[in-house]
Amino acid sequence: MNTEARLQRAKEILAPFTKETLTPESNRVDIVIDAADLTQATAALKAADWGYLSAITGLDLGPEAGSLEAIYHFCDAAAVTSLRVRLPREGQPEIASVADQVPVASFYERELSEMLGVIVVGTPDPTHLFLPDDWPEGVFPNRRDFKIEDAAPVERDVPKVPEQGRVGNKFIVPIGPQHPALKEPGHFEFAVDGEIITGARMRLGYVHRGIEKATEQRNWIQNLYLLERICGICSHTHTSAYAQGAEKLAQVEVPMRALAIRELVAGLERIHSHLLWLGVVAHEAGFDTLFMYSWRDRETVMNLLEELTGNRVNYSISVLGGVKQDIGPEQSKSIHKAMDYLEERIRYYLDVVTSDAMFLQRTRGIGTMTRDEAILYGALGPTARASGLERDVRVDAPYGAYGKFPVSLITDERGDLEAKFVVRLKELLVSCFTIRTIVDNLPAGELAVRFPRKVPAGETVSRVEAPRGEAFYFIKSEGGESPTRIKIRTPSLCNWTSVINKAVGHQLADMPMMISGMDPCFSCNDRMVTVRRKDDSQTMTWAQLRAYGIEKYKSR
């Protein structure tokens, strides 16, 4: 089915609720609906199996317009259907929760409520999502009239201290935010019965910096460098997604040579990211030899990235309207040489992770997620593909040069940790192949075209496949030198649902592997998630924990 047919079908499904239909871009349809119809409209799309909920954008139209807008983006291959719900800005803007139909929506809804002040009725957990514990009530950073002075820390009422770390026969094991198994800060609480996990909750937001708001205070070009620093591992993904959206809005035609170079760097980035992941997960399994090996080989691709772009981590190869550096015959030679070495090593790792008996005991049959569960939890990227779910933006909705230099889709039916290794390593072989093809067939032409200082008014959706899954950007311009709103949804956020839900019933010792198995990126999602279960524990705040610790110490 092509994009037009998909959009037509969405329009038919949503016809009973439609107030107004807009077609901002050829692959998008925006349907304005009443807040009261939201749950039914979502149910209708879900019943017809039309795509998946990719993100919820909260938009403040400003004090003059006096309204807020919640935009529910559903994606099906290249087609994007957005349900737009208009809400009053003053008083109590209310919207019904869709989390019972789409579990992943609970994160988006909590973000919507705390960032924009929309009350989501019936959402499983209405507490703070990723703002700090000392954030004042009634201050919403994504509102237009937000001032940083309003956000001064306040003392907040906190829940009661639980009786020790024990609830009935269960024991609560806290992990993080600083923990040897976590290279980034995240906090987890596992309720365990013996060795078996019976409940899990997590709190992120330790690296929430407020980037979405910051983009509104910087101009289009400065934002490129700010967004690159959302994540040091997939920095190129973020610049690509942002540049692609801004170029669409500015109607700038980027030369094919530049797009091909962007795809090439994205391929190298995928290699460095997956090799990094391989090392970290091997380390969690106690297989430090593989960790050291894969990180040694990763330096090959780091050196190559440095040779091509001048930087090891934040490459800054993209500029608005094209790329900065060209690839000459000398670079092609080193790329081929590096690929020869990497292909050989990747094949070796593929052999190791599928044949090493000790390692297989830690991966085979652990954390198995079926295809249906992957769909339900809204998994993305290699996490979804390892469960046999064919979901890859590069294939479903080819952007940039992916039409000219396509990649093949790698899936595995098994859904356990071993499958995740196999999928990621096979993807690397595909990336190596694509990189070679691009180098040998680099289209001739300019590297970049001129990009205007002001971008015409409009809204666009830009989707890019990061090493971890689909990154979603919603960019709105009002014709100024800065964007009006940039909404970013990174893939790690969606994948958390699957890990936390699959944790129950596993041994505590498997958790570091399972968490790392989805390749979490805390700096990307910087959000907080809680999965509530029966006989759940209570959370202690820092002040309580400190008081409790002192009390405990004194009473010894």
Add this chain to the structure above:
Amino acid sequence: MIATPNLINRVVSGITTWARVNSPWIIHFNSGSCNGCDIEILATLTPYYDIERFGIKLKGSPRHADVLVCTGPVTRQARDRLLRIYEQMPEPKFVVAVGSCGISGGTFAGCYNIVGHIDEVLPVDAYIPGCPPRPEAIIDGVVKLLTHLKNGTRPEPIKPQLGEQA
């Protein structure tokens, strides 16, 4: 020769310094970084750069660590945790701030969830600039710190001059 308490103290402190300089164990905490610095720190520990040849080991617990390596600006949520980790480390302890964000807030200066840079929260002994710093720069910074430890002095950090903030 009769061992006087003075002599014993000198010998013991000599052994302690020798041990500290030859095996400084580090703990790493990301208080709001983008990961860029963190993966470069990890890269220095792996075979290509191999910082272990200086006796440096990454430890899991603050109680085992001599040096706290911090990355990123300090977010409001991470501030208390960073302080707590610092408090848990045994004396004498040293703090290394890695990356532009740790030094000045970098590109995130002025964001609503940022408390500030690391030396607004903790006393910093060494700054390693860069976005992110190359592994060679990280090794250089750590070795400079070790040189000071050998001489038994606490380094006087030279904070990199900041350019104009955007």
